[in-house]
Amino acid sequence: MHVLLVEDDALLGDGVSTGLEAHGFTVAWVTRAAEADRALASCHFDVVVLDLGLPDEDGLVLLRRWRRRRRDEPVLVLTARDRVAHRVDGLDAGADDYLVKPFDLNELVARLRALLRRAQGRAAPWIEYGRLRFDPGQQRVWLDQQPVSLARRERALLQALLQSRGRLLTVDELTDRVYGWTGGVESNALAVHIHNLRRKLGENLIETVRGEGYRLGSPP
Known part of the structure; x- marks a missing residue:
């Protein structure tokens, strides 16, 4: 958030x-x-x-x-x-x-x-997307009811995508949501987090729109 x-x-x-x-x-x-x-x-x-x-x-x-x-x-x-x-x-x-x-x-x-x-019009404290469940309060993620270990920035990125379901987010928007205004973010840092999320949660979870940004892809 x-x-x-x-x-x-x-x-x-x-x-x-x-x-x-x-x-x-x-x-x-x-x-x-x-x-x-x-x-x-x-x-x-x-x-x-x-x-x-x-x-x-x-x-x-x-x-x-x-x-x-x-x-x-x-x-x-x-x-x-x-x-x-x-x-x-x-x-x-x-x-x-x-x-x-x-x-x-x-x-x-x-x-x-x-x-x-x-x-967001949610009553439950967690967000579900296909076989994926994310609990922002506990900062925990499950896939097929099995816990998945994510780094802090990976969780922030996942939450940003889940909260903007279906909407395209630019690289600058995602960088702001993941890193805030800390500055000094390496140019490939976001790409590394996206690669890690795809590896852990499914290749199709995040869709790349070339030259524009990223959005949530198919549910796991």
Whole structure:
């Protein structure tokens, strides 16, 4: 899952980003509303974690603008504003969920996964594709009910393809979802992960569209 984290507190932002990555998320962390606008305009994100007390613009104003512009990414508001009226304002502004600081990281992770399930119209916590089952919560994969060992980047790539079932993803899109904004990614790294997934889960699982990108192929 590719997460945009909008949080100006350096200590909290670093902690949340590190914690989410440890749970298998790919995180892009920005500290200002203007940076969040640019990030959404240039990259696909599965969900946004939004602080309201940003230095250049109130988070609710930012959220309302996103919704007016028909931006439909699920948004979880993460804030110290803990009154009922604050929560009502956040939800009415277009937030999909609201979590008050201080919070437990495991609860944040569970809420983000629930948001993604709802956005994809799934009730089950896992994704099934033919004989393949992937559980984002446990970060585990089964083929024919037998566990398959995948590296972290391979799991991130598989999840991106399963979540975009049938849609073509460019190399840049997949690189963002697998590596985030870390930079310094070797040019053949994505191809290596795709080769490994095909070897472990079936040659036809990932379809190459030459000059354009990749998409999910035939179910195993």
